[in-house]
Amino acid sequence: MSAANRAPVELAKAYRLLNHGPTVLVSAAHDGRANVMAAAWNMPLDFDPPKVAVVLDKSTFTRGLIEGSGEFVLNVPCRAQAGLTVAVGSTSGRDEDKIATLKIATAPGSVVAAPLVEDCVAWLECRRLPQPALEAAHDLFLGEVVAAWADPRAFSNGRWHFDDEALRTIHHVAGGAFMAIGEAFKAG
Template structure:
């Protein structure tokens, strides 16, 4: 699968439905990927996102050193890997290799795009030392966005087209997730 480019003014739509994301990072020949439930689109022009990255994580070290990261929208098909990514540290070895997660090259950042996902946002850190230090909150400017054309087209998600395996996952605490349901339109 080759992802389609998403126009930057539409990039917020990749996160607007509140999915759990994978956060990919790389610096100095090392790379990592972690799961994060606390993320959101933040602005339109330029597009920005926010994500919480705990100060104790290896991902945080790589992101602070590189000044960039990738947010990726994983699918129900890899939900077991999403859980595993949150259960081990990248300090102990490459989690991409250990869990058999393929990657695609990013266009604007050094971190890879994790496979098994349906949306990717390449981000440059907007340096805000106070909120990073105090709240573990990182802001990123989206510099490139990609989506799987099987489920994202014409500026919106079409999850029903991809079946259950290509639905995004949403963490609701206590080890429980749900996946997106069918979309419906409401006419005013």
């Protein structure tokens, strides 16, 4: 799999796609259905092999697709996709096919069956690491990153560089209020 704006990220550096705390879109597919949801509650969990943690509420249709398929993608949306991020967070795939209704362009994952949401700035293809007790008690899902990609206009050589305002990652606070990521600086 390859696309104009999608270049591979080495797995040992995949954590850098999430390390600064962006809100993500979680996508999954199972048994002929696919869906996309928004998730601010995500974080890296390990470096190499890279792992992630994400909170998936029991009410979400995507959670069932992940339980069924054992796979998901964390897509990192950019400022140009803030409206889409709110939209997928405001409806349920249980009630309608969000990908069709919202005309979300997707591409097949390279390793997992879950779709990649086009025009995001990074993608982490993940295999679920089943934790039934943790999932039931805390809605907390763990995954191993099996492939990672980034838009080289925003991330290359292991670093984010946001020359284009529309490509900045977005960080949800509450109720559709976001902050874009800001100025890069070096400390220490």
